[in-house]
Amino acid sequence: MxxxxxxxxxxxxxxxxxxxxxxxxxxxxxxxxxxGEIEIRxxxxxxxxxxxxxxxxxxxxxxQAQYSGLLYEHGGFVDDILVHKVTEDYYFLCVNASNQDKDxxxxxxxxxxxxxxxxxGARYAQLAIQGPRALDxxxxxxxxxxxxMRYYHFVDSKVSGAPARIARTGYTGEDGFEIYxxxxxxxxxxxxIVVAGAEFGIKPCGLGARNTLxxxxxxxxxxxxxxxxITPWEANLGWIVKMNKGNFIGRHALDRQKQCGITRxxxxxxxxxxxxxRDGYEVCIGGRGTGWVTSGxxxxxxxxxxxxxxxxxxxxxxGRKIQVMVRGVAVDALTLSTPFYKRTK
Amino acid sequence: MDPENLRYTxxxxxxxxxxxxxxxxxxxxxxxxxxxxxxxxxxxxxxSTQQGxxxxxxxxVKAVSDLYTPVSGEVVEVNPLLAESPEILNTDPxxxxxxxxxxxxxxxxxxxxxxxxxxxxxxxxxSL
Numbered sequence: 445m446x447x448x449x450x451x452x453x454x455x456x457x458x459x460x461x462x463x464x465x466x467x468x469x470x471x472x473x474x475x476x477x478x479x480g481e482i483e484i485r486x487x488x489x490x491x492x493x494x495x496x497x498x499x500x501x502x503x504x505x506x507x508q509a510q511y512s513g514l515l516y517e518h519g520g521f522v523d524d525i526l527v528h529k530v531t532e533d534y535y536f537l538c539v540n541a542s543n544q545d546k547d548x549x550x551x552x553x554x555x556x557x558x559x560x561x562x563x564x565g566a567r568y569a570q571l572a573i574q575g576p577r578a579l580d581x582x583x584x585x586x587x588x589x590x591x592x593m594r595y596y597h598f599v600d601s602k603v604s605g606a607p608a609r610i611a612r613t614g615y616t617g618e619d620g621f622e623i624y625x626x627x628x629x630x631x632x633x634x635x636x637i638v639v640a641g642a643e644f645g646i647k648p649c650g651l652g653a654r655n656t657l658x659x660x661x662x663x664x665x666x667x668x669x670x671x672x673x674i675t676p677w678e679a680n681l682g683w684i685v686k687m688n689k690g691n692f693i694g695r696h697a698l699d700r701q702k703q704c705g706i707t708r709x710x711x712x713x714x715x716x717x718x719x720x721x722r723d724g725y726e727v728c729i730g731g732r733g734t735g736w737v738t739s740g741x742x743x744x745x746x747x748x749x750x751x752x753x754x755x756x757x758x759x760x761x762x763g764r765k766i767q768v769m770v771r772g773v774a775v776d777a778l779t780l781s782t783p784f785y786k787r788t789k
Numbered sequence: 790m791d792p793e794n795l796r797y798t799x800x801x802x803x804x805x806x807x808x809x810x811x812x813x814x815x816x817x818x819x820x821x822x823x824x825x826x827x828x829x830x831x832x833x834x835x836x837s838t839q840q841g842x843x844x845x846x847x848x849x850v851k852a853v854s855d856l857y858t859p860v861s862g863e864v865v866e867v868n869p870l871l872a873e874s875p876e877i878l879n880t881d882p883x884x885x886x887x888x889x890x891x892x893x894x895x896x897x898x899x900x901x902x903x904x905x906x907x908x909x910x911x912x913x914x915x916s917l
Contacts, residue, residue, distance in 0.1 A: 456851075460824045460825050460850050461825045461850060464850075652824065652850065652851045655851070718828075720827075720828060720853070722853060741850060741851070742827045742850050744850065771846065
């Protein structure tokens with residue numbers, strides 16, 4: 445168990461590799477109750493959501509979710525979040541555990557609208573059921589037909605009789621579901637999902653597998669690929685910024701940076717020489733330090749050592765020869781387009 | 790291979806002395822904490838080293854950990870299996886997963902390291 449933002453969480457239950465492969469090939473179950481939830485309600489809930497986030501929440505239908513960013517005025521990330529539109533006057537935000545209080549304060553500070561904001565993390569536990577057999581597993585426990593549910597949609601229903609918000613979302617690059625439930629029901633539902641998934645080979649999965657899975661899918665992790673000094677343009681997250689939706693926090697800075705041009709950009713790499721590029725390692729080109737690794741490690745699915753790094757824009761294209769400084773030794777690597785892994789649909 | 794008769798460091802290495810040779814590895818506890826080991830970086834034969842110095846590293850999927858030698862001397866043999874099969878550090882840390890053999894320059898050093906009982910007390914685990 446490790447301390448993760450104040451939560452005691454298992455890095456692995458048995459074997460990180462077995463857990464990783466279970467999610468790619470069958471199904472895995474994650475306890476992600478540490479994730480935070482913020483609820484925004486009221487007649488101007490949408491106005492507040494659209495003012496504090498980068499994506500356009502006005503495009504959402506009830507029962508639909510979107511990936512989005514919370515930015516500072518200077519354009520750096522406060523957090524990356526999921527915005528769920530429950531009803532016209534009720535939005536449900538899923539935020540990173542360690543950022544929950546900061547996010548809540550940020551949203552409240554910019555609440556110049558008729559909206560109520562609640563830091564609701566204590567009212568929700570969250571379980572993620574991920575992998576090609578996630579649907580078969582969860583379907584045994586819910587009356588809602590899951591197959592017709594589209595990716596990034598959700599429904600309020602029940603799991604094993606307990607009220608649950610069931611979303612077809614995830615952080616693994618596989619099909620799957622994230623369910624938001626009452627903490628009082630969490631242990632029972634965990635056990636029931638394990639039983640329901642037994643015939644499909646379900647495995648409880650820890651933070652370690654969650655990290656290797658999301659890295660293969662090249663999904664950002666806060667404090668690694670994104671943080672207060674990184675903008676969406678730099679992090680290849682321009683697709684979650686809708687500049688034409690109206691004003692929002694960080695818009696001016698993003699507009700300015702777009703006109704001036706960015707100087708660095710996130711790009712994938714794979715190690716060519718022996719060694720593993722890890723978070724924080726320096727990246728060199730032609731003997732000169734030019735960037736840094738944001739996340740790196742072995743890819744269990746691809747059997748390669750992969751990572752993400754920031755490089756000057758001119759070098760942040762696929763196919764460039766770079767060196768990663770692995771504890772004082774320059775090890776050859778090659779930049780790659782991401783994601784490293786994409787599931788076949 | 791009986792872990793009871795080895796000597797241990799607080800950095801979770803073990804050493805077994807056979808004549809003037811010390812055989813070095815990492816403990817069961819160490820491999821369990823690291824998880825699935827994917828890469829081992831070891832010194833070449835002929836390298837001279839001193840007790841407590843970094844001689845390499847062990848990497849698992851999730852982390853990298855330095856290796857410190859429990860004894861001083863010259864590396865005379867490196868486990869040839871580890872380059873291709875680092876996972877034997879997980880499955881057999883006290884046997885086929887040994888790391889290097891060192892020709893001891895100070896045969897008295899090993900005796901000052903932790904005994905099995907002391908190491909168990911240090912890690913707070915029952916198993917070695």
